[in-house]
Amino acid sequence: MSIESVKRWFWIKRTVNKVRKRPKQPPEKLAAVxxxxxxxxxxxxGANVGQTGEMLREIGYKGRIVSFEPLPSAHAELTAKAATDALWTVAPRVAIGDSVGTATIYESEASDVSSLLPANEDMYKAFRKTNVVGEAETPVATLDSLYDDYAKPGDRVYLKIDTQGFEKKVLIGASETLKKVTGLQVELSLLPLYDGETTYLELLQMIHALDFQPYILTETTFSADLRRQLQIDAIFFRD
Known part of the structure; x- marks a missing residue:
């Protein structure tokens, strides 16, 4: 076997037997827009443990960040991480949806795939760390009900939504907020991964109807077991 063949075999072994999850946004592109x-x-x-906040600081963003996260363990880690950044606020633990109330969040072995929706068979096939290791009751609020607590008139707002199948409900509960938003980032699933999830086409139609234009599309999750792309991040701005 040639050296190149050996290298290729190791590359296949390393990547094809795993789900590839969330590479960083191309920093020069996101920083520029x-x-x-x-x-x-x-x-x-859907801040999880603060990956987006860290990435924003890495690419040079110096403005305010407000993070929302419902999972108790992730919220605690997020709060500790943001504590040294005066412009990074962590809201009290809450899930963002289309109504105000309470709900159960299913905590997965990998906390960043935890969801208010049960994972379906494809998700379990694609990502073994979807296995549920606990459940927690969480408050639920709409973004519209919280917006004025954190935003000021004249703010130039970028809204990032990564809620593991709950994206449509977040958008529905942000109908007034979205009128004030300049940029929007949404994780889009190319096939349903959670029971009741709305996939990319309907979400794209909703976002298009709000006069947002696509700026950046980035691969986030590819499943070698299913032999297909599962999700992408889509970034939109109003021109």
Whole structure:
């Protein structure tokens, strides 16, 4: 076997037997569009343990960040991580949806795939760490009900939504907020991964109807077991 064949075999073994999850947004692209649109407030819905906040600081964003996260363990880690950043606020533990109330969040072995929706068979096939290791009751609020607690008139707002199948409900509960948003980032599933999830086409139609234009599309999750792309991140701005 040639050296090149050996290298290729190891590459296949390393990548094809795993789900590839969430590479960073191309930093020069995201940094440029955030700067061009003069964003000064990022609403991070589904913050998990603060990956988006960290990435924003890495690419040079110096404005305010407000993070929302419902999972108790992730919220605690997120709060600790943001504590040293005066412009990074973590809201009290809450899930963002289309109504105000309470719900159960299913905590997966990998906390970033935890969801208010049960994972379906394809998700379990694609990502073994979907296995549920606990459940927690969480408050639920709409973004519209919380917006004025964190935003000021004149803010240039970038809204990031990564809620593992709950994206449509977040958008429905943000009908007034979305009128004030300049940039929007949404994780889109190319096939349903959670029971009741709305996939990419309907969400794209909703976002298009709000006059957002696509700026960046980025691969996030590919499943070698299913031999297909599962999700992408889509970034939109109003021109």
């Amino acid at each position: 955030i700067k061009d649109h003069k964003i000064d407030l990022v609403l991070d819905v």
